[in-house]
Amino acid sequence: MELRIAPKMTTMQKLEILTDAAKYDVACTSSGIDRSGDGTGMGNTKLAGICHSFSSDGRCISLLKILFTNECIFDCRYCRNRRANDIPRATFTPDEICELTMQFYRRNYIEGLFLSSGILISPSYTMELICQVVVRLRTQYHFQGYIHVKAIPGADAELVHRTGLYADRMSINLELPTAEGLRMLAPNKNRKKILTPMRMIQALREENQNELMLYRHAPKFVPAGQSTQMIIGATPENDYQILSVAEGLYQKFGLKRVFYSAFVRVNDDAMLPALPGGPPLLREHRLYQADFLLRYYGFLAAELLSEERPHFNILLDPKCDWAVRHLEQFPVEINRADYRTLLRVPGIGVKSARRIIGARKSALLGFDDLKKIGVVLKRALYFITCGGKMMYRTKLEEDYIVRNLIDPKEQVPFSKDGMTYRQLSLFDTAVSVPFS
């Protein structure tokens, strides 16, 4: 039974509407699992993911990111597709989605499918539709590429479980960092409805990993893990709160990634902030930098920020900022320090630290060798010694180091988002901009 109120749309029209509707969901990497094809279908995946293109906002295009439908019974204030908005609505058929995915995939346009949806009739009804698409893509079309599926908050647990057996990654958006923020801007959702399926997916993944140890060919459940997304700047939480939430998600829910999406004012709603400077891009950038520090560099959120200093430094990235506030830990001797200590030096990343440890087995390293290895000496030189000597005679003093580290052109890449140099010079070292 097909009830049609609007004229029939072409696939092109639907694609434009439903791509536009999905574009604020940034949680779409194609990484997390290495899988070869088995010869009977089409597709494989690469662990690091592959970027197929880059859009004019500079972001990676990796998956066919669409909504199944942008009809929605919810009325979340920040969302373009909210019930109260009068915008053209469209819905794909499962076959349309499968055909698009396969045809784009074989031309090497995409790594796979990213499927989300507005809520049609009820969360469980929508989840059932999404499940159908994914099952069809895998079993009828024999697609073996990457599938990332959103779990709908409030949907039946059994549906989420069934979908997870066919998808590579599942995600549920936290949307706002605190329960209050959620209550204010998305009254149809609540924390429990979002965290419950997250917890369930985590438990099912653990169970599945045990199964796989016993029986190698057991069907895999969400092998590439879970991710989530938070909107930055729509509600007044500070950076410390946001980072603590992210840390909690990594530690307690076993998430693979947390994504941060700078708030873009798409709706004219009194509850949404005005944001005269545009979307808070620098803040989002700092959060991503801090997120990497949590995941790869062994930092804790409490080391980077605190109740007294709840915001990031706009002049220095979080790692430099930490180093400058803890000069008692430096200088670090390159030829002796262990991996964890090397990681804490500004200018030394994960790859450089590993290469240093490998290279120093056979020879004592000097500054020339460090340059070859890929260490950013411009930053690191204030914090390291090679064979006991520093590169130049520098003082281990906060003001001096910060003055040299700050290169306005280098440290603030987003000169177009409203941050002017006049603003920067008003601030002393290591003072941050309060959220306003």
Place this chain on the structure above:
Amino acid sequence: MTEPINENSNEAAETILICEDSIEGILTGVYEAYELRRPHHTIRLQIGEEQNLRLFCVYHKVQPNEEKSSKVMRTIYRRFGEDAYTQICQALVSYDMEKADAVYHTIVTGISGSYRGNLMDHLSNRYVHKVFQLSRNTGIEIHHLLGFLRFKELQNGILLARYHPKNDVMALLMPHFADRLPGEDFAIYDEGRKYYAVHPKGKQWYFVRGELPFAQEQEIYTKQEAEYQMLYRHFCSSIAIAERKNLDLQRNMLPFRFRKYMTEFVQID
């Protein structure tokens, strides 16, 4: 009185082995360098003809030999491990003309056993470092191309991709696509080096030397192909957030040199 024969007349000179620019050619050169039984620091490997011939150097031309090169390959794999093997293979397809000598002396360093642990860790050695740099350069290009290569469906059902890589990476790309599209007839054409790789449906892929019999302008697509190109173009423009427009960042991530063959960037009239 007979003249004393100068027994050292050959030893003082440097020996230069001229190899063909291919993995087989260079590894044969490595094998023959070992066959010479001379001190390794007196031997150099080179690609192609020397422009300025040097005095006191002996030049040998090396004929590629499959048996010799595969012996060297096996040794590399067994002794140095898969990681070093991959890095050396990537360095060998690089466009840099110094690759042969760098790889040769890296292998020498590894076999001599003067370093413990992973061969490619010892970046303080200038030959190992050079191989590492070449391998990284090639590796980055491969990673880009896996994403940026674009296939078009021709009227006879074959998927054709054109590209122009700096390094000769075709052999390193094909296994990925062969695994990804086993049920498709597809081909990838290297416009710079004028050869292509063909993968028939369900069979082993192979190389073909020579230019494609038709130019890009003469390609005839299926009607479906034109539609999907348009769909993808619209997809790429719909997905961008206007408030975050940043063409500099886009250019950093996607250099202009790749865009010539990417359907979403090609200007349509």
